[in-house]
Amino acid sequence: MSEAHVEHPTPKKYVQIAIVLGILTAIEIALYYTEDIVGALADPLLIILAIGKFVIVVGWFMHLRYENKTVNRFFVGGMILALILFAIVMFERAAANYF
Secondary structure (H helix, E strand, O other), X not given: OOOOOOOXXXXXXXXXXXXXXXXXHHHHHHHHXXXXXXXXXXXXXXXXXXXXXXXXXXXXXOOHXXXXXXXXXXXXXXXXXXXXXXXXXXXXXXXHHHO
């Protein structure tokens, strides 16, 4: 059995991806500094942006798009555990502000 050869992205594609990551980072920074204005939506939006950046970085820069599913599940599992930990910290922070 031979696997089909998959073309890797060109340098131009990597620059486009870096620009997208830069824009997402700028949005994250803006959300952080305008958290008082955005209110309760800031944390969920930051989580969504973090997940998006995670998918882009591991999919393109770490070339996991071309790996087998076991390796992909390993990274997704790590992201899920990180999100659970982040949710716990958010709930603790909210409870501390409530009481």
